[in-house]
Amino acid sequence: MSEPVLTISGLNVDYGTGDAAVHALRDIDLTLHRGEVLGLAGESGSGKSTLAYAVTRLLSPPGVITGGEVHYHQRDGEALDLLTLTAPELRAFRWQELSIVFQGAMNSLNPVHTVHSQLTDVLKAHRPEMKRAERTARAVELLSLVGISADRLSAYPHQLSGGMRQRVMIAMALALEPEIVIMDEPTTALDVVMQRQILRQLVKLREELGFSVVFITHDISLLIEFSDRIAIMYGGRIVEEAGASDIYRDPCHPYSDGLLHSFPALHGPRRELTGIPGSPPHLSAMPDGCAFHPRCGKALDPCATQVPVLARPDGDGSRTVACWLHQPTPATAAPRS
Amino acid sequence: MTTTTDQTDDIVLEARGVTKHFPVRRTGRDLVARHRRTVHAVDDVSLQLRRSTVTALVGESGSGKSTVARLLSQLYPLTDGEIQLEGKAVKAGRGRSFRSYVRQVQLIFQDPFASLNPVHTVRYHLTRSLRIHGREATGAELAALLERVQLTPAAQYLDKFPHELSGGQRQRVAIARALGADPKVLLADEPVSMLDVSIRLGVLNLLRDLKERLHLAILYITHDIASARYFADTTLVMYAGRIVEGGDSETVTQRPAHPYTQLLIASAPDPDRVVAEEEQEETGSGEPPSLIAPPAGCRFHPRCPKAMERCRTELPPRFDLADGQWAACWLYADGADTTDTVGDHEKEAAK
Ligand SMILES: Nc1ncnc2c1ncn2[C@@H]1O[C@H](COP(=O)(O)OP(=O)(O)OP(=O)(O)O)[C@@H](O)[C@H]1O
Ligand SMILES: Nc1ncnc2c1ncn2[C@@H]1O[C@H](COP(=O)(O)OP(=O)(O)O)[C@@H](O)[C@H]1O
Ligand code: SF4
Ligand code: SF4
Ligand SMILES: [Mg+2]
Ligand SMILES: [Mg+2]
Secondary structure, three states, X not given: OOOEEEEEXXXXXXXXXXXXXXXXXXXXXXXEEOOOEEEEEOOOOOOHHHHHHHHOOOOOOOEEEEEEEEEEEOOOOOEEEHHHOOHHHHHHHHHHOEEEEOOOHHHHOOOOOOHHHHXXXXXXXXXXXXXXXXXXXXXXXXXXXXXXXXXXXXXXXXXXXXXXXXHHHHHHHHOOOOOEEEEEOOOOOOOHHXXXXXXXXXXXXXXXXXXXXXXXXXXXXXXXXXXXXXXXXXXXXXXXXXXXXXXXXXXXXHHHHHHHOOOOOOOOOOOOOOOOOOOOOOHHHOOOXXXXXXXXXXXXXXXXXXOOOOEOOOOOOOOEEOOHHHOOOOOOOOOOO | OOOOXXXXXXXXXXXXXXXXXXXXXXXXXXXXHOOOOEEEEEEEEEEEEEOOEEEEEEOXXXXXXXXXXXXXXXXXXXXXXXXXXXXXXXXXXXXXXXXHHHHHEEEEOOOHHHHOOOOOOHHHHHHHHHHHOOOOOOHHHHHHHHHHXXXXXXXXXXXXXXXHOOHHHHHHHHHHHHHOOOOOEEEEEOOOOOOOHHHHHHHHHHHHHHHHHHOOEEEEEEOOHHHHXXXXXXXXXXXXXXXXXXXXXXXXXXXXXXXXXXXXXXXXXXXXXXXXXXHHHOOOOOOOOOOOOOOOOOOXXXXXXXXXXXXXXXXXXXXXXXXXXXXXXXXXXOOOOOHHHHHHHHHHHHO
């Protein structure tokens, strides 16, 4: 695996403070490597967007980061602590080093400005030395990267289809050649044909430009196809992390397994769909122990009371899972430090 | 396929050449040019919903699926065509016959939150549905309704407000309310697309179970063609306001005949996909056309990798293939009824 570009350790996020606080993210450990596509899957409310906002310091009240560290590793080896950057440092960092395409971003283009002026504004703000003609040339180049012809430069957002607006947002995210692009459900509002076109373009660009991608979606079959590694979230925690094909062929966590058996397959023999009983927990009433235990068909004794932490299942160094089935249960375990 | 009598007997709801054009707000220029522009949302749609059968209507967003559901439930007047309930033409209008129609043909929406009134309990919603449709709302009736949608024990749900229920439970209440009318037809417009992945399956299984136990005719509208394979007996594919292919779900998903269905299937997420990118290029790309000025001839021709000269000008009619499958595509034109074409089609699908 290549060197890390972003490391998240022990990240905790609450919504609200004091007695009213609910824990949205708990003890998140996650590493993004240079050049990889890391998929983040989980149902709505599992904390995927909260993680994206916290890491980029875009979390707004009542959200508060209550602990943990997020480090960005520059190419020269120096590490930046993102949680301590000052406001001007953050402004320089965003877009330049890390950019983010939000859920429903295609609706966040400014309706009264043309595609041209919105693309060149980003360049104007971060590359003041660029000349007007250079900015326009770059805007044309960016549009062609995402498969939109130059004659759409003068279009207003309402003159573009949803898929084209979403691609303009992706072009904008790539404008300053960042090292990391975070995509929060970038294609959920689009239909499958457009979704595939955009994702294929993105994976191709990643190969050409060498950036890393965090790709967030609830559609695990899409992730398996397009990402290198996958982290699965449940109730504010990461419950399993492994290579995409490992997750697909041999999921360790019962929740990952349930997710995989919730999607009807279009090809191959018809498989039995078992799904997952019950429904996802609310933040304010998170079950004790393993948050998945009320829905888990394999729950053991300690599951209802003791939280399983992310650990390497026996003999496998490339993946982690937080489940008592895959680690010594507390009765026999050595005390953890 | 539709010739034997017991099959026609099974048809509960039928659309014949149903068409809906919405007027577009006119601009100054249109007034000068005396144009009357319309959105061709649904054109010449014919379909049959049979007893104890789930029929899927699949298509991209904006293809006209919801408009078909609204037309079938008489929420919009038709621009053209006819709807028949149990062989009798349905007349437009509001009065008693309209109420009886609505009782028999119930619509379920995508967003269970928006369709239930937040200030009323489950009990209120169900009682009201039973009363409107002239049925008694006893405790036993209410419990029976909730049991049908697998919300048991009923007492635990009756006095809850919508916000106290999960998305899946809300959608079950919406289904129970529809069942309160004792309908013959359920029109379900994307009933699970707003629900969490892990609870979609339960709601779809419930719909299948209702089809079997209550012998309902169900129209299942979805953009997810893989779910049509698992939950629908018959699948219809819609593109830009027209139905372009139909047949048994397994056949349509495993041996799609129409180039648009082939594109849809090639685009669906597939973890088993071996990266054979060149092959995929052939299936076409681009986006659906404007429905204000839809392309002449076959509406798919600007995106179709197999388009021929006649596709640009002549609208392809429906050609019957083997096993009840059909496609509106000129590729199947030459003697479509002969075994010859079936061979062609199989070659086509095998590619
Ligand atoms: N009341 C209306 N007035 C004008 N145009 C309409 C109206 N309702 C729908 N349309 C248009 O008709 C077409 C079909 O819309 P419809 O809502 O049926 O699509 P759909 O297949 O259900 O899409 P989605 O998956 O996004 O719900 C679209 O172009 C839409 O903009
Ligand atoms: N502003 C907020 N105030 C309180 N709770 C919030 C807020 N924003 C999100 N949450 C809660 O945090 C949890 C995680 O949300 P989110 O990160 O948006 O999930 P996802 O992206 O996985 O759907 C959810 O339970 C959500 O209700
Ligand atoms: S820890 Fe226990 S309850 Fe949680 S997933 Fe593993 S077996 Fe199931
Ligand atoms: S009729 Fe012609 S353009 Fe239309 S799908 Fe068939 S081959 Fe393609
Ligand atoms: Mg989200
Ligand atoms: Mg719709």
